[in-house]
Every structure is written in structure tokens, then in C-alpha cells.
Amino acid sequence: MTLTRQFSALCHASLYAAYVKILIVGSCTGDKDTAGFSSVLSRQEVDKMRFSGSLKSKSQSGRSARDLYKGQQHKQMFSGIDLLRKQYGVETCTVKIVSAAYGLVSENQRLLPYEATFKEKGISPRKRGQELGIASDIQRSMVGFSLIFFLLGKEYLKSIHTSIIPSPDQRLIFFAPPNSSLPAEYPILVPITSKGSGNIAIKGRAFKWLAAGMCMSSKSPEYLMSNTAQRVRALIELGQSV
Numbered sequence: 001m002t003l004t005r006q007f008s009a010l011c012h013a014s015l016y017a018a019y020v021k022i023l024i025v026g027s028c029t030g031d032k033d034t035a036g037f038s039s040v041l042s043r044q045e046v047d048k049m050r051f052s053g054s055l056k057s058k059s060q061s062g063r064s065a066r067d068l069y070k071g072q073q074h075k076q077m078f079s080g081i082d083l084l085r086k087q088y089g090v091e092t093c094t095v096k097i098v099s100a101a102y103g104l105v106s107e108n109q110r111l112l113p114y115e116a117t118f119k120e121k122g123i124s125p126r127k128r129g130q131e132l133g134i135a136s137d138i139q140r141s142m143v144g145f146s147l148i149f150f151l152l153g154k155e156y157l158k159s160i161h162t163s164i165i166p167s168p169d170q171r172l173i174f175f176a177p178p179n180s181s182l183p184a185e186y187p188i189l190v191p192i193t194s195k196g197s198g199n200i201a202i203k204g205r206a207f208k209w210l211a212a213g214m215c216m217s218s219k220s221p222e223y224l225m226s227n228t229a230q231r232v233r234a235l236i237e238l239g240q241s242v
Helices: 003-019 043-052 055-061 072-088 125-132 134-141 154-159 202-217 221-225 228-240
Strands: 022-027 093-099 103-106 147-150 171-176 188-191
Touching: 022 072, 022 134, 043 055, 072 093, 072 202, 093 134, 103 134, 125 134, 125 154, 147 221, 171 202, 171 221, 171 228, 188 228, 202 228, 221 228
Parallel strands: 022 093, 022 147, 147 171, 171 188
Antiparallel strands: 093 103
């Protein structure tokens, strides 16, 4: 590639990164990388450290959220994110993860291994989400982003206890089963269905297919700001054909 073409490609990526940025909200997974850790924390132990004010400092000895979670949805989601960052620039995509123990975390935030789920007996996802401030943290995190993708299962959607409100220039796009109850005003549903054990990971794969379709067709993120649901589905089908 000539220097002129290299410069043109960099300008192309920077242009889209400057105007249309993407926020992806994924979920924690039960499968975690616990190698090298002597113990795994319970939800109660994480809460105790939070209440004492020591959680942040003690978590510095943990792993980044990106590296800690090993579930297939998480891995597939990041495969798609890496494609988009390579195509449009690193700053194009920002990732947040809903954790049943920590609340809303960033991909580089360090976490200690833990066992916690919104499906835990006696736990109300809505009440737990309220305790962790998940809805308000998502609302604050949306500032400056045009496209916000949610890759969340049923219980994680319930943890967003208050309706998310987009600004007029934002699109909230949920990868979820048909007829899902979505905790947002003016949401865009991209129906995701699957059978068997692949049901949990399918949202991550669909996002990877979307990213692949965008890169194959040279569609910028701005392309998804109108006719969003139809265009997302078309790009997923294109990416799936690879």
C-alpha cells in the first residue's frame, strides 16, 4: 500500500470514529479464567468489599473484564469488536459489561474472579440491578455514542430496572429473542433465535456477523443510523455467508 493510500485509509477510519461511535453493552459469563487465583469470591464477599470501600483497590490484583470472561458470547462479541476497530479505528467502539457482582464495568476494568448470577435463588434481577445502579450507569455511559448495542439475556434485561432514554440522535439496538420486553424508550429489536446450547452464544455470533458484513461491504457505522433494523439484519446475513 502506498503512503497516499495509507494516509487515506487512516483519514477514513478517523472520520467515522469522530462522528459515529459505537457502545456495546454485553454481559458477564459463568465461564471465567480463574488460573492463578487461590479462591473465587461469592456475591456476598464482593458486596462486603464494596460496602467497606475496598473493592476497587483489592480488584487491582484481578484481571481485566475482557480477559476474565471466557463464555462464547463474550468471545464472539469481541471478535466482532476487533473487526470494527481494525476497519474504523480503535476509538470507534467502547465496551461495557453488565456484571451480577460488580455492576456495569468497562472492558479494561480489573475484576477478581467471582460466582454471581441474576438467576441465583432468592435474587430479584430488577432489585439487584437497582442496588448496583446498572440502569443509571448505562444511561451515563451512552453520552457521546450514536449506536448502542445491547447483547443481554432475559435476566440481564430485567436488571436494567429503569427505562433507558436515548437522545434524538441515538439508536438503541437490542439483540434479543422476539417479543422480548426491552427496558428502553424507542428500542430497535433485532430478533435473535436459536435452539439448544447455542442459544446463549448466538447474540455474540450475530454481532460478529454484523461486524464482518460491515467490513465486507465497506459500510460505515453511519449507515446504521437509518432503517436500522433492516440494515442490521442484511449485514448479519452478509457476514454469516463468509
